[in-house]
Amino acid sequence: MTPKPDIRDLSLDELTRHMISAGEKPYRAVQVFEWIYQKGAWSFEAMRNLPGELRECLKKDFDLKPNTVVRKVVSEDKTTKFLLDLFDHEKVESVLIPTATRTTGCISTQAGCKFGCKFCASGLGGWKRNLTCAEILAQVLHVQEESLNHKRPLSNIVFMGTGEPLDNFDNLFKAIRTINSDKGIGIGARHITISTVGLVPKIKELAKQNLQIELAISLHGYDNESRNLLIPVNRKYPFDDLIAACREYFKATKRQITFEYILIKDVTCTEKAVQSLKKAFKGIICKMNLIPYNPVEEFGHKTPSGKEMTDFRDRLEECGIHATIRTPRGRDVGAACGQLRHASQLLAK
Numbered sequence: 001m002t003p004k005p006d007i008r009d010l011s012l013d014e015l016t017r018h019m020i021s022a023g024e025k026p027y028r029a030v031q032v033f034e035w036i037y038q039k040g041a042w043s044f045e046a047m048r049n050l051p052g053e054l055r056e057c058l059k060k061d062f063d064l065k066p067n068t069v070v071r072k073v074v075s076e077d078k079t080t081k082f083l084l085d086l087f088d089h090e091k092v093e094s095v096l097i098p099t100a101t102r103t104t105g106c107i108s109t110q111a112g113c114k115f116g117c118k119f120c121a122s123g124l125g126g127w128k129r130n131l132t133c134a135e136i137l138a139q140v141l142h143v144q145e146e147s148l149n150h151k152r153p154l155s156n157i158v159f160m161g162t163g164e165p166l167d168n169f170d171n172l173f174k175a176i177r178t179i180n181s182d183k184g185i186g187i188g189a190r191h192i193t194i195s196t197v198g199l200v201p202k203i204k205e206l207a208k209q210n211l212q213i214e215l216a217i218s219l220h221g222y223d224n225e226s227r228n229l230l231i232p233v234n235r236k237y238p239f240d241d242l243i244a245a246c247r248e249y250f251k252a253t254k255r256q257i258t259f260e261y262i263l264i265k266d267v268t269c270t271e272k273a274v275q276s277l278k279k280a281f282k283g284i285i286c287k288m289n290l291i292p293y294n295p296v297e298e299f300g301h302k303t304p305s306g307k308e309m310t311d312f313r314d315r316l317e318e319c320g321i322h323a324t325i326r327t328p329r330g331r332d333v334g335a336a337c338g339q340l341r342h343a344s345q346l347l348a349k
């Protein structure tokens with residue numbers, strides 16, 4: 001038997017077309033969207049203002065998979081990490097990060113990761129598969145539910161969980177359009193950030209999407225050589241090509257780019273790095289998020305001291321590069337940047 005599609009794999013337009021072809025009024029699609037994305041319905045039975053016959057038809061045609069949360073851990077700083085069980089028992093993690101001014105959901109886009117960056121736990125178990133649009137949206141719905149339980153509506157989404165978002169481009173963008181839609185989750189494009197390890201052709205494609213989303217580049221190196229050490233895909237898309245693609249992106253969108261930069265003692269947190277970054281960023285409007293390295297036992301790196309990190313930030317500022325040091329969140333529960341893992345490792349823990 002062919003598996004039924006998950007209804008969250010459909011855009012509002014697609015669902016509207018489905019309703020029309022089934023002899024229903026188009027507004028029924030909007031009602032279904034509101035039930036799923038705004039009223040927290042996890043079953044067709046829960047959609048009480050739909051006629052029973054229509055609910056039965058939807059049940060026959062579509063799935064609405066629970067993507068059950070099998071583990072939830074709350075860190076001392078109230079960051080909450082969720083482990084979700086997918087239909088084939090692959091598992092992915094999502095994180096809810098509350099701060100004084102915003103409530104952010106950090107969402108995974110792939111089960112595992114094929115890029116194997118040398119500081120990140122997500123790539124250690126290898127890549128299993130892309131997540132579907134429905135599986136991406138289900139994570140957002142789980143973090144939204146949790147944030148509403150705490151009376152803190154979800155304000156931001158960052159695609160910085162497991163996987164490389166731009167390596168799952170079509171499903172990612174379909175999900176983003178529903179997240180962004182006022183009939184869907186209703187989060188403004190400027191509150192949605194895609195983080196990429198630097199897939200140059202996809203950055204060029206991203207520039208052509210007519211969406212005001214934020215782009216963050218996981219740079220983590222200050223020249224070709226240093227980036228090669230930490231980011232294997234840099235051999236395919238070298239540092240200079242990446243910076244050139246960022247220039248093109250900026251020219252096309254006029255959007256400021258964020259560069260994520262991991263601070264590793266004696267590796268990336270050096271004066272040589274400051275000088276190289278100064279040269280590379282000339283003429284690009286950008287900001288740098290400096291991320292203190294979050295320990296992963298399989299890698300031998302060390303986190304620089306507090307003074308080394310503030311000195312590095314101050315040197316960048318002196319060179320005209322706006323930089324802030326990100327406060328690590330959820331480190332105690334392995335929810336911080338680079339600490340999310342693939343299922344096989346999670347279950348072994």
Ligand code: SF4
Nearest residue numbers: 113115117120123163
């Ligand atoms: S940093 Fe991103 S691309 Fe690199 S291994 Fe981790 S999840 Fe994959």
